[in-house]
Amino acid sequence: MTLDQFTPTNYPRMSAWHEGWTDVTYPIFENMTGWPGQPNTHLETLSCIHCGDTAKVSVLHMSVHSGSHMDAPNHFMAEGIDISRSPFEVGLGPVRIARIDCAAEVTPQDLEDYEARTRPLEAGERLILRTPNSDKGLWLQHPFDKDYHGIGPAAAAVIAKRKLALIGVDYLSVGPFYEGNPxxxxxxxxxxxxxxEGVDLRRVTEGDYEMICLPLKIVGSDASPIRILIRPAAAQ
Structure with a gap:
C-alpha cells in the first residue's frame, strides 16, 4: 500500500486500535485505602484558577505502593533494580486472567485446578488472579482488610518455577498479610x-486477554503507579 492509497477506511486496524479496551486501574483519590502505617494519599493544590491564579497546579502525596501499582525487585531485594529500569515489554502483550476461589491464601492446588480446567502455564506468560477480593466492591473506599487473599509462599514457588513473566493480584499486596508476605x-x-498489585477485576471474567500496563519511570523507586488496560484476545 502506497501513501496515496492509505485512508482510515481501508486500514481498519489503525482506525479501531482503541476499541474494546477496559480500564482495570483503580482511581487515585484522597484517603484511599492504603497499607497500614503508610501515609494517606493527599492531593494538595498549589495554585487555583478560581482563586485568581493563572493556572491550577497540584502536588500528589502518596506511597508508591498505593492503588494499582507495579513492584520493582528492589522492593524486597537489596541488589534488585529499581522501577525505572523495568522492561516495558513485560506489561505489553497477552495475559491470562484466572478466577481463583480460594478460602484463604492462594495455594499450589488452586493453581493446579486452574490449569486443569484451562491449560498449563508456560514460561514467559503473564497471569492475573481474580480472587474473592474482587467481590468486595470498591475496596479503596473501605478500611484495609488484613484478611485479603494473597499468594502463599508455596504457590509463589510454583509461579517462579513456571518462569512466568508477570503475576498480578486484585488487592494491595501479592503476599498474605499475616504470614509469608516477604x-x-x-x-x-x-x-x-x-x-x-491492586488490579480492578470486579467486572472481569476469566479468560485470555491482551494487556497494556506501564509504570512511571521513577529513578530509584521500589514501585510505581500503573495504568492498566485489557481487552479480550482475538479468537485463534
Missing amino acids: QTHRTLLGGDVWII
Whole structure:
C-alpha cells in the first residue's frame, strides 16, 4: 500500500486500535485505602484558577505502593533494580486472567485446578488472579482488610518455577498479610517474575486477554503507579 492509497477506511486496524479496551486501574483519590502505617494519599493544590491564579497546579502525596501499582525487585531485594529500569515489554502483550476461589491464601492446588480446567502455564506468560477480593466492591473506599487473599509462599514457588513473566493480584499486596508476605515477594522477584498489585477485576471474567500496563519511570523507586488496560484476545 502506497501513501496515496492509505485512508482510515481501508486500514481498519489503525482506525479501531482503541476499541474494546477496559480500564482495570483503580482511581487515585484522597484517603484511599492504603497499607497500614503508610501515609494517606493527599492531593494538595498549589495554585487555583478560581482563586485568581493563572493556572491550577497540584502536588500528589502518596506511597508508591498505593492503588494499582507495579513492584520493582528492589522492593524486597537489596541488589534488585529499581522501577525505572523495568522492561516495558513485560506489561505489553497477552495475559491470562484466572478466577481463583480460594478460602484463604492462594495455594499450589488452586493453581493446579486452574490449569486443569484451562491449560498449563508456560514460561514467559503473564497471569492475573481474580480472587474473592474482587467481590468486595470498591475496596479503596473501605478500611484495609488484613484478611485479603494473597499468594502463599508455596504457590509463589510454583509461579517462579513456571518462569512466568508477570503475576498480578486484585488487592494491595501479592503476599498474605499475616504470614509469608516477604517470602512470597522474594520468591517471585528473585525468580524474575514482575508483580502488579491492586488490579480492578470486579467486572472481569476469566479468560485470555491482551494487556497494556506501564509504570512511571521513577529513578530509584521500589514501585510505581500503573495504568492498566485489557481487552479480550482475538479468537485463534
